[in-house]
Amino acid sequence: MTYFIWLPRVLDTAPPSVELFLTYGDLEEIFDGTDEMIEEVLADVGVDDKILSWSLTRYRSGYFDGNYDGENWEERWPLAVRLGVELSDKPWLDEVPPWGYIETEAVDYEPPDSFMRMAWPPTPCLVLANFTGRSALNQAWTQVSAMVPEATFSTITVADESTQLRIDLGERDYDFYSGGAQLAVEVENLCSHHGGRIRG
Template structure:
């Protein structure tokens, strides 16, 4: 097993921002991203350009959970890190054949490495579509649907931040940051309602085993 796994990289329309997901392997040592660690991630994607800036944020996410069929919200909403790297120049990446790469580097230790374990947990709902138009249409509805809006207000969450990214020619990921909270947030119905909405709209809500 690798130390970490890098999943589903995508490049922004202008070619200057790379976005991908990290999940745990034998390690969970991911913090804010040391220069050495980010260089290793860029190298794994065969990007030769120097990064301008980057951000790494931990979430609990449905799509990459290894134990999603087990009982309990913690199993369905497992820990991941979303990585965003900005470049001064346009870059390109090749889609990953398996959807992921094993990474044997870990971040330098800092207090941020431990922070993902503690409440409040940020929530990232992910659904994968085979049509970009359908993904974008659903993204709009995640924000405007009346039932989702009512559920969101009940848990006092802000409007979701929703993005559609192209991972391959036939895979478009809808990534919706739903807010953050403790176990009551995840048990309160809003995150599950979003997943049901994505699935009913034609999305796959869990990675293939």
């Protein structure tokens, strides 16, 4: 497989839209994306509606690290590329397997002529935690908000009907991640302390 597809969901927007995350499989780069790549990714989650527009946003998140316990920070905080797609009609998504992701063979073959990126550009740090109870989620939200006032928060319902708290810690640079991303680890630990599941 080239990439893994995580957390596909339909958004209640006008026009209808879909959101999902892509992480690296056998390929270790997503450039600016292509229409063909996006169509194939959507087909892999059961969507064949007309695409009106799409966008890619890069994050780093420990949620997708597979409980990695080594010393490579890029494995501990892998890139997770959010794909947002506006569609002509409200779609139906295929069910995600119990292991949490769908494999795709979609390929973003090579960078466009205009593609230029630093080896490790500043990238937003995203902590995700799934909670079965709203009270525990609210406690984690309150404490993280006090710890990181600049963080932004949102919640979604995920496949197992738990509620996922999404905490965007803002753009962070190479030194932050290579130094262990301690602030993000503290946020993960706090969420875990309140019963949040911090791995996909």
